[in-house]
Every structure is written in structure tokens, then in C-alpha cells.
Amino acid sequence: MAVTIKDVAREAQVHISTVSRALSMPHRVRPETRARILEAARRLGYQPSRVARALTTGRTYNIGLVVADIANPFFPPMIKAAEHTARARDYHLFVADASEDPAIEAELVDALAKQVDGVVLCAPRISNANIDRLAQNIPLALVNRKIDGIPSVTMDLAEGARLAVTHLLDLGHRRLAYVAGPRQSWTNTQIRRSAAGTVGDEAEIEVIGPNTPNEKAGTEVAKRIAESGVTAVLAYNDLLAIGLIQGLTDLGVDVPGDVSVIGIDDTVLARLAKPSLTTIIVPTADAGTAAIDLLLQYAGGDSDLGSRPAAHVSLPTKLAVRDSTAPPP
């Protein structure tokens, strides 16, 4: 085994409890003793065992992060920000991938619960009831989803969708479609409602879906779009949008000449796609940081966690107009 607190105590000629104090409550030990202990620790290369500490204190200094699909380019920036924020607070981050499966999402939270102080859940499929259940066992912070009593950070996609649809209306489109995401997705509902509300009586918007939020599903929906006669499409995310553009192009439908397409998320793919994708910019990294901070504020604070009302943070979104939108033919 590695060097333990005992070794340091022996080396510094003090009791282990004094070593412990010197490290965690420096002011409660005489300066010269502390110096001797610190020196001994340094010389021996002592690193306190997080595991042992966790056993006594009940705090692991670990955080779990459950995401729907690491391979979805929406997540990496968020994961990265969360990881950096956590580390800055002296926490380590467990990342778990739920493979877009709600059962796995719940399972992962339970599995993580045993060795983290809280988990950030960015998993759109799991049901509210299940989340409430999970929240009883372990402090939770939600991303992209809002439930009373549980802290959460959401992107203002209602505003984003409004901007997107307004942009299309301004271009002259009157027959729109929303290519929806998963039925259970909270953001999906936000987007759909806001889009419908923004369209109003001025135009009409058809909802196509639900769809798995990946390129393949986007490509598969192209035919329906082409046949529907709509001239503009808002998609649940960039992946669907890009798949759709691909599918449309294969069908000989020009984007944006015949059909305009708007995505959501502004992933790396958006700028790269040809035509580059008009999309809603969401502050993914900020969400990761905010979620960690929110969680720590609840899980890390004093013991009266449940007492305070849970905070909901809403992050602003913007529209990035690129080359996939144009006036209708």
C-alpha cells in the first residue's frame, strides 16, 4: 500500500489525529508542529486516501454525470465544462452514457449513487416519476428539463424556437414543419409549443415525429418532408437537421433553394455542413458549469438541503443564420 497517515505521524513524531488536523484544520495546530508534519508528509509523498476520508465523512468528493449519448456532439462541450468546473472545486467527475435508453438512465443513477455526492442528469428520456424517485436517494441536478423541487438548468429554447420561426416567417415561409425529437423530451415540448405559438395564424406548422435524434432518422424523414409541400423546417437538433439535408439532397431537393432547414444546438457539425446550417446556439458549456455549481450548492452545502426551494437556471439562446435558410421558391 501507499504511505498512510500513520507513516506521516511516525515520521513527524506526533499522533495521527494531529496529522489529520494539520491537514484539514491548520489553525488548530501549533505552527511549528504543523510545519514539521507538512514537511514529513511532503518527504514521504503522502496523499490522503479519498476512500478512507469518504468513509468517515460521508462525502466522496465525486460527482456523477449521466448523459444520453456521449457520441452526440451536443454533449462533449458540456461534459468538458462540467469536468473542469468539478475539478476546480476539488471534485472528480464520473461520466456515464445511457445509450439513449431511459431504463439505463435510471440504472446508472442508482449505480453512481453509491459513490458520488450527487449526480447531474442530462437524460431526456427518463420519466418525471422516476426522477422524483431517484432524487430521494441522491441529490440531483437536471439539465434541459424542469421539475419542481429539483434544481435544474435549462436552455431557453422557447425563445430560440421563436427566433428561428420568426426568421423563417420573415423570409416569407408560410408552410413550416417541426421535425420533432423524442416524445419524452422536455425540450422537445418547449420547442414544439413555442414554434406553434410563434406561427400563430400567420402560417401553419406541421409536426413530424417523434424521431430518434440522430442523422439517420433525419435522412429517413426527408421523403415525408419532400412530399409534404413545406418550404421550411425546424429540427429538434443539428443531427436531425443535417441528416435531413442529406436526405433531401439525395432526393434532388435543394437546400435552401427548395426547402430551408434550421437546426438546434450549434454543434461543430453545423458550421461544417454544406450548406452550413442555420441553427440555434445553445450555451452548452455554460450549462455544464452551471449544473455542477447548482448541484454543489445543494449537495455540498449545509445539511438542510431539501429545505430551500430548488433553483432553476435558464440560459439564453441565440439564432445563428447561415446558409441553410433562404426565401421560399
Added chain:
Amino acid sequence: MAVTIKDVAREAQVHISTVSRALSMPHRVRPETRARILEAARRLGYQPSRVARALTTGRTYNIGLVVADIANPFFPPMIKAAEHTARARDYHLFVADASEDPAIEAELVDALAKQVDGVVLCAPRISNANIDRLAQNIPLALVNRKIDGIPSVTMDLAEGARLAVTHLLDLGHRRLAYVAGPRQSWTNTQIRRSAAGTVGDEAEIEVIGPNTPNEKAGTEVAKRIAESGVTAVLAYNDLLAIGLIQGLTDLGVDVPGDVSVIGIDDTVLARLAKPSLTTIIVPTADAGTAAIDLLLQYAGGDSDLGSRPAAHVSLPTKLAVRDSTAPPP
């Protein structure tokens, strides 16, 4: 606190050690007793504390994974595979992001060492000497890098580069360039050497770099490529290749008309880019799985870890010919 082994013992009217046995060595306890214990555990919703178990056994059932940059699309598939493989083996995965900084890479390994049974290191910048040092504290498995005495999984990029260069030579190119990656990168060396070897006397290849492996650096190197007179380029990775194509296009140089470009990794971006990118397919997910298995084999096996010679797994690569390569003008 949650329900502990004591509660189960009381409920089942047995000693805690019997509970422990019933759970971890089922055959060493009488079937009916075991049944009673399991039933009690189920009724109470008992979940053994991983932390306490780790303290006594010395095994955390956690694995660390240090990557250079989560946001690089090369990594997510690997992380995903590693996470799934680890979970299938009842391990949890800590993912840490080194932000392409060698100092952080080492720091992360040390930080993780305290609470994992081993770490998978996919971090091209850290020095060999440092890796050797880290390996003394904690079992390591390397990805994309080979060091004697440490298990590793590498992609056969020597073969990949040979295929790529051969493809260019077959198309008729005689003036090639290799847009290099980070100087410290092991794969960078493999690629450069193999490319140079394959070119032989038949043609010439100029090395441009080292470069940070991202799009920006690729764009920045476009001018030099355009002025150099080369007609074909192999880049260290897709990011550089795509950035380069972007830069070249901005300069009015047509890809593949004037210059052919080949990337490496076959990230999602490769198929999406316009023109779609000819690239070397590397089995990222397989690497993630193999690395976990390799690590577990060394760290998880019997105690005589260091005794066996470390295994090196080499994964095959292929060339995907797409639209970014063509005969020279």
C-alpha cells in the same frame, strides 16, 4: 445514512459477516440462510457501500480514463466504448480531460490514482519518462502509444499511412506533404516514418509542422501548402485536414482539383465535410474496449502484475476513399 450491512444482519437474525458472505461467497453459506439474508436485503433495499468495500479490499472497482480533449470528435466513440466495457465488468469510469496539456495529463493521473484501480491514458503529449513514473504508482494502459513494460493498444497507423500514400502515388501524385501533429505524439512519428518510407524514391514528401491537432491550425497552414507546390497532403487527423480544406478553399485552391487531402481517424466530420474527406479509418471504439480489458487483465488479475510482460495490442486500420482525393492537376 442509508441501510447498512448491520441492518440486514439484524433483519435476517445473523451476524454481519454472514451477510457479507451470503453476498460475495454465496456457496459458503447454507442455502436457507442465504435466502433469508437476500430476502432481508431486498426488503430493506440494501446496497453495499462501494466505499467501505474499497477500504477493506483495496479495490475500488473504478477506472480512470484520461483523454487529451473530449471535444475532439476522435474521443467520444472511444470513451463510450470504454465506459460500456467497464460497466459490463462492474467497473465505473472516471473521465478526465487534459485540455491538450501534458502537465495536466500527469496531474490527472495522480489525482485519479487515489480512487481507481488503474487508468487508461490516451494522452499523446506527456513524456515517456513521466509515464514510467506514473506507472509506478498505478496500473496504466496506454492508447495510441507504446512503451516497453506497459500494456498498450495502438492503431496500426503505419499501415494506414502506407495505404494513404500508396493511394496518392497511384493517383499520380509526386509532390506530397505531411501536415504533422504534436511533436511529442507517438502516432505522429509512426505516420511520418511510414509515409516517408512508402514514398521512397518515387516521390518526395515534405513535413509541415508540428501543429496543434485542430481545425484552426489546419486553416493556418493552408497558405504554406498552397505556396509549396505540393499536390497532395496527408494530415495528422481529420480536424487538421478539414481545417486545411477550409483554408485552401478560402485561398481559391480547389480540393481535390488542385490539391488532394487525406485525413486520419474517420470522425463523424469526415463524411460530413464538403468535399467528403478521404481518411484512414481507425477502430476507436475497439481501442476503448481493448484498453479497458487490457488494464483489467493487469490491474484486476492476480497480484503478480508486474511479472508478466506487458501486452501490446495493435488494431488494424483501413483507407476510406471519398471525395477529397483525385489525380493531380
Added chain:
DNA sequence: TTGAAAGCGCTAACAT
């Protein structure tokens, strides 16, 4: 200011 001792939840000899 420091030492002594108890205990976190569990496993692993050792006894019975």
C-alpha cells in the same frame, strides 16, 4: 495544543 479512542461499513482471517 495534542493524544486517546471510537467508529464509518465492510471484508477476511480465525474460532467455534
Added chain:
DNA sequence: ATGTTAGCGCTTTCAA
């Protein structure tokens, strides 16, 4: 087959 006991490495009262 089961109970007893002694820790794992650390924090945290409680005394001194």
C-alpha cells in the same frame, strides 16, 4: 456453516 475479531485509513469527539 456461522460467529468473533481485527483492522482498512481517516475524521472527530472527548480528555488531558
